[in-house]
Amino acid sequence: MxxxxxxxxxxxxxxxxxxxxxxxxxxxxxxxxxxxxxxxxxxxxxxxxxxxxxxxxxxxxxxxxxxxxxxxxxxxxxxxxxxxxxxxxxxxxxxxxxxxxxxxxxxxxxxxxxxxxxxxxxxxxxxxxxxxxxxxxxxxxxxxxxxxxxxxxxxxxxxxxxxxxxxxxxxxxxxxxxxxxxxxxxxxxxxxxxxxxxxESARNPVSAVIAYAKEHLAEPLTVGELAGQAHMSPSAFSHLFRDVTGKSPYQFVKELRLNRARELLVENRSTITQISRAVGYGSASHFINEFRDRYGASPRAFGAAQAGLLKQAQ
Structure with a gap:
């Protein structure tokens, strides 16, 4: 060819x-x-x-x-x-x-x-x-x-x-x-x-905690719970986590939640409410506001845009 x-x-x-x-x-x-x-x-x-x-x-x-x-x-x-x-x-x-x-x-x-x-x-x-x-x-x-x-x-x-x-x-x-x-x-x-x-993950408690967080995004995931996974105090864990990732545990988990929400919107298989719950938001309005702050568009608008791109590709 x-x-x-x-x-x-x-x-x-x-x-x-x-x-x-x-x-x-x-x-x-x-x-x-x-x-x-x-x-x-x-x-x-x-x-x-x-x-x-x-x-x-x-x-x-x-x-x-x-x-x-x-x-x-x-x-x-x-x-x-x-x-x-x-x-x-x-x-x-x-x-x-x-x-x-x-x-x-x-x-x-x-x-x-x-x-x-x-x-x-x-x-x-x-x-x-x-x-x-x-x-x-x-x-x-x-x-x-x-x-x-x-x-x-x-x-x-x-x-x-x-x-x-x-x-x-x-x-x-x-x-x-x-x-x-x-x-x-x-x-x-x-x-x-x-x-x-x-x-490497076995020697790095932060990597293990991140893996745990990804598997439990629908749950509250407090700093205390994450610190417990690393067998550390919340204060020591927070300092180590920031040193390794450059972000606080709260900021990092929020990004994990919103990144996963974006993936679910691209898949276009769930409602906005279902997605917000799947990534750990108890309030759909809170989820919508944080998604808009991160991606510059509401979840609904983002999903519609992705669906339009997919239709054009087909």
Whole structure:
């Protein structure tokens, strides 16, 4: 089939990703990516070896240049055709091998919530159940590398572009991030990534509490109850939670509720009252006001707009 017959297959190139990262990395070194856990890197000359360690599971993608990572005494090389996941608390050495002012080294690191890995993996567990148990993760290679195929590049580029608009960043970026995790899980390293996320969650009480909150959104979920799940006092838990997420437990849970409400409205299977109850609001009017404050439209208007978009797509 020619490109004219199937234009979607040829819509994304590595040049698109390079251009996007250049626009977001105006200075050499590390640049804030405009999204929690996202850093964009630009270097214009090879760099000396540096020892690093991340505190959370990270996905690292290189768009231009070449880099060597040494982990547990083993050298790994990655370039624009590969990406890797780096687990937390594992020291590694990095060396930038190829970079120049004309062709700068460009990459980004994206922190991945272990809870999101578990959520996405649950959706594909039946398909991969045999592989997940028959192919345990190798302890000799704590990082994993996969090919940066067109589907993953497409998801990454849509995620980065959605960060330009506050509304897109709030509404679309989480969806594209979920797709990125899905693509990584489908890349032949399912068991390794799931195991790393599970191990990290076991050591992080905040991640476990977030997973609990997602499963009990219809319930009141007081700070005291969440603190109890972490076996901490409400005061200590609130301080830890804010340190990890940048938000108070109340703010975080409210966002979880409204995000889930948005998903239910897109599915268009329930009334506004049913949705408000499903996400833990005792008052439908309170739910409507908070939804409007977050998304700029009432739940009814948002649902109608989504239904119109779906009808156009069909």
């Amino acid at each position: 020619s490109p004219a017959q199937n234009p979607l297959e040829f819509r994304i190139t590595s040049g698109d990703l390079i251009a996007e990262l250049i626009s977001r990395a105006p200075r050499t070194g590390a640049n804030e990516g405009g999204f929690p856990g996202l850093m964009i890197y630009r270097f214009e000359e090879p760099a000396a070896p540096v020892w690093e360690e991340v505190s959370e599971l990270h996905l690292c993608v290189i768009a231009q240049g070449r880099k060597r990572i040494t982990m547990d005494g083993t050298d790994h090389f990655y370039d624009p055709f590969t990406y890797l996941a780096v687990p937390n608390d594992v020291p590694f050495q990095t060396v930038i091998l190829e970079a120049s002012p004309e062709t700068p080294f460009l990459s980004f690191g994206l922190q991945i919530d272990p809870g999101l890995v578990r959520e996405v993996s649950a959706d594909i567990l039946e398909e991969r159940r045999v592989a997940a148990f028959a192919e345990p993760a190798s302890q000799e290679n704590p990082a994993f590398f996969s090919a940066l195929d067109r589907d993953m590049m497409d998801a990454i580029l849509r995620f980065l572009r959605s960060l330009k608009s506050p509304t897109d960043r709030r509404v679309l970026a989480p969806t594209y991030l979920k797709e990125i995790v899905y693509r990584a899980l489908q890349a032949g390293q399912y068991s390794r990534l799931v195991e790393r996320a599970a191990s």
